[in-house]
Amino acid sequence: MVKHKSIIVSWLLFLAALCLLYSALYPGTQEPQEEEESKTIQLILRTSKGDYWKNVTMGAQAAVKEFGITLHVSAPADDGDIDGQLQTAMQSLQTKPDAIVLGANADSAFEGFLTEADKRHIPVIAIDSLLTSGEIAAYIGTDNYLAGKEAMREMADRLGGEGDVAIVAYSKGGINGKLREKGIRDAVNAYPGLKLVDSQFCSDEYGSCQAAVADMLNKQQLDGILSLNTETSIGAALELKQRQAGEKIKLIGFDSSPELLELLQENQLQALIVQNPFSMGYLSVKHALAAASGKAVPERIEMNMELITEDNMFWLKNQKLLFPVVQ
16 A cells, blocks of 8 residues: 555656646746736745745746746745845845745844835735734735644644653744744643653754754653654654654654655654645735735735645645645
8 A cells, every 4th residue: 555655656746747847848838817017026935945945936937827927036045044035135126026025034134125125115925934024015824833733733642642742943944943833832731741851953954853853862762753844854754764663753744845755655754734835836926916016915814734644645635735736
């Protein structure tokens, strides 16, 4: 059964690659939905790395094809490079885009940028991370605090409400990582039999996260691990696999990647809390266009999160979420 599911995942990934290749070779096969003066949107991502932000970009590009606009995409290589991302944002104002979509890696650091964008009447759509340090036209993203609480609830269910649990966080997790951890720490109070006994940080390399988990397991016995993003989830799952402890120690992770889906099928982790970056990218450009055209846009658009397990990962709605271009 596991081998059969693995073959299905491989085919879905192959089809996704074909779709991307076709889009690159034939970018003009879909006519713009409406004829209007072309707008230019600047999309500033937190990082150029990772499947999450690649899916955001694919969603944005889908909107470009639909609405016939110009999109410029920029991102630092390191999502901890706050100064680099801020510099890119400030420079984008000089090109006078009609709107800016920003996945910021900090809040207060962008206060000056948001003030300047407002002065220039350039609407800013915040995605993934909520910005409160200045005026934005809209926020599109997940409630990361609630996502953290959901992760702890799932862990409590898996452990029967009893056990010692640790957190593995990304050292440059920014706003979202802090909110997820806060949600976890607040939620654990509802389960007297659960204890948070350790918390470790790691870099954006799988090996660093695997080493952090190894260090925790060498010091103490754990019943569960909560990992807060793609890298920490893969690192934790690989260490549990190496120790042949994937079924004994429960692992709840965040986000999705081909590696994580393979490890989920192998039962090296039990659940993933997954967002919808493709839809986030699409909606951000759609609403940026509306704001640039002087139309009203919702102040906040909450993106649903899904709890993905080995049992439900092949449901149709979850296949659309995990493999957004295979449609």
